[in-house]
Amino acid sequence: MDYxxxxxxxxxxxxxxxxxxxxxxxxIGFTLIFGVMRKLNLAYGAAALAGTYIGLAAFLSFDAPxxxxxxxxxxxxxxxxxxxxxxxxxxxxxxxxxxSLLASVGxxxxxxxxxxxxxxxxxxxxxxxxxxxxIELGDIWIRGDLLFVFGICVVAMAVLFWLLYRTPLGLATxxxxxxxxxxxxxxxxxxxxxxxxxxxxxxxxxxxxxxxAAAVGVLSPIIAMGLTVKGLIAVVIGGLGSIPGAIIGGLxxxxxxxxxLLLRGVTERDIYVMLLLFLFLVLRPGGLFGSTAGxx
Amino acid sequence: MLALDNLSKHFGGVRAVDAVDLTFRxxxxxxxxxxxxxxxxxxVNLITGLYTPTTGTVMLDGHDLTQMAQHERTAMGVAxxxxxxxxxxxxxVAQNLWVAQNGRTQRREHFMSxxxxxxxxxxxxxxxxxxxxxxxxxxxxxxxALSFGEMRRLEMARALASNPRIxxxxxxxxxxxxxxxxxxxxxxxxxxxxxxxxxxxxxxxELVMGISDRIAVLNFGRKIAEGTPAEVQAxxxxxxxxxxxxHEDEELIHA
Numbered sequence: 001m002d003y004x005x006x007x008x009x010x011x012x013x014x015x016x017x018x019x020x021x022x023x024x025x026x027x028i029g030f031t032l033i034f035g036v037m038r039k040l041n042l043a044y045g046a047a048a049l050a051g052t053y054i055g056l057a058a059f060l061s062f063d064a065p066x067x068x069x070x071x072x073x074x075x076x077x078x079x080x081x082x083x084x085x086x087x088x089x090x091x092x093x094x095x096x097x098x099x100s101l102l103a104s105v106g107x108x109x110x111x112x113x114x115x116x117x118x119x120x121x122x123x124x125x126x127x128x129x130x131x132x133x134x135i136e137l138g139d140i141w142i143r144g145d146l147l148f149v150f151g152i153c154v155v156a157m158a159v160l161f162w163l164l165y166r167t168p169l170g171l172a173t174x175x176x177x178x179x180x181x182x183x184x185x186x187x188x189x190x191x192x193x194x195x196x197x198x199x200x201x202x203x204x205x206x207x208x209x210x211x212x213a214a215a216v217g218v219l220s221p222i223i224a225m226g227l228t229v230k231g232l233i234a235v236v237i238g239g240l241g242s243i244p245g246a247i248i249g250g251l252x253x254x255x256x257x258x259x260x261l262l263l264r265g266v267t268e269r270d271i272y273v274m275l276l277l278f279l280f281l282v283l284r285p286g287g288l289f290g291s292t293a294g295x296x
Numbered sequence: 297m298l299a300l301d302n303l304s305k306h307f308g309g310v311r312a313v314d315a316v317d318l319t320f321r322x323x324x325x326x327x328x329x330x331x332x333x334x335x336x337x338x339x340v341n342l343i344t345g346l347y348t349p350t351t352g353t354v355m356l357d358g359h360d361l362t363q364m365a366q367h368e369r370t371a372m373g374v375a376x377x378x379x380x381x382x383x384x385x386x387x388x389v390a391q392n393l394w395v396a397q398n399g400r401t402q403r404r405e406h407f408m409s410x411x412x413x414x415x416x417x418x419x420x421x422x423x424x425x426x427x428x429x430x431x432x433x434x435x436x437x438x439x440x441a442l443s444f445g446e447m448r449r450l451e452m453a454r455a456l457a458s459n460p461r462i463x464x465x466x467x468x469x470x471x472x473x474x475x476x477x478x479x480x481x482x483x484x485x486x487x488x489x490x491x492x493x494x495x496x497x498x499x500x501x502e503l504v505m506g507i508s509d510r511i512a513v514l515n516f517g518r519k520i521a522e523g524t525p526a527e528v529q530a531x532x533x534x535x536x537x538x539x540x541x542x543h544e545d546e547e548l549i550h551a
Contacts, residue, residue, distance in 0.1 A: 168398040175384045178387070184367045185366055185376055185458075186370065186457075187367050187399025
């Protein structure tokens, strides 16, 4: 194999894996909500985008520093996540998933329209950090901004793991997702756990949205569809309901996307990512870590 | 303490529970028996809040539970175990207890200390329950790794972890051998020693007759008898329900 091609390949793979952590975060969000409610929230990517725009608004109106922009993006998305819960999930029938699914599709379109309307459909510059820094590992360059994106996403995952595995809140969340009936009889209010899950996954989504925009340096409404579709693919590959699956799936989507970009160019890239999805759906529909065992 | 008044649950035309009145007294072991499909499980589900009754009320010490959600009833002091075990399989033994203990305390504590305080699975109350269920050597194993009997013991301990006033045991002897039944009887008495009223739903007649202070019999959703074990055993309707009317009476008495 041609040495330069080999280096290009490794470079694409590295960039893809670093950026794939944003897809992993979105995938975790889909998976967590599905875990506690057994329902898909298709408005999740759009809510993440809307939150990111809240951060952008602060950036544009009073030139907020990047840290504050990122923070507002994450928190804004958390608040919107809770609104989505109240609009699409809280009052729809619990045993009829189609109702909340369609409500969340409506919400996805609604949020997108609002964002496009407010931003006139124009892309805006979004703050990005360590843009000019690079770490050179031989012939492979690690971009500073991507490394930052990767670092923030990994920290977000670490905090999530601490929440889920070390705190009563996480324990309650896991209890509800394993045995909803027994959890209610242990005194856990399922509504409250659902609400907190939507808030926390909203924050994760906002971090993913902010980091996506930070990696590109630009925020545009198209990002919503990208986050939604790539996040869902990550979850299908990893297995819906599995957090490690969502992480592996996200990294895989990120890597595949960049490698196909190198091999086939930007116009064909997504076709091959969809083919990957197709292959998983045919050959391993449950995903890599898929399992719904141990539940009613 | 716990009183069911004119309690009914109809599923379409089926009267699963039909105008049942029952009163459980503080500190007693109350046996609820009846043939399959007689409405025992439906009654339990009405008490714990899975179903809303068609008619009637569930009162606990003067508080009306009838319209409360399941987790609110748990906070009021109603706990249960399940006939088909429902543990949190991926959580450790100690964490299963901690979840129930935490669910009970969540109303009293501040938000941050309630949801973000780590390490609660080592509290003294949890150690006590681990000893009670003889699972202290397995405290860090996932609940799904336990044997069947251990799972039953853990479920019982989990019900106690929510600090209930009354605990509903739904067929705790199902799948157990006769010797296990002896140990089970001791454990149920232990629960009563802790000041918790016990409602025992069970098929194993020897167990129910041996430890219950009072017994009620359901058949086709209706209460057909209530009284001490001896009174219930002597009741004609009960024999008819269990054995068929022309059957000899010996079996129930000696079973």
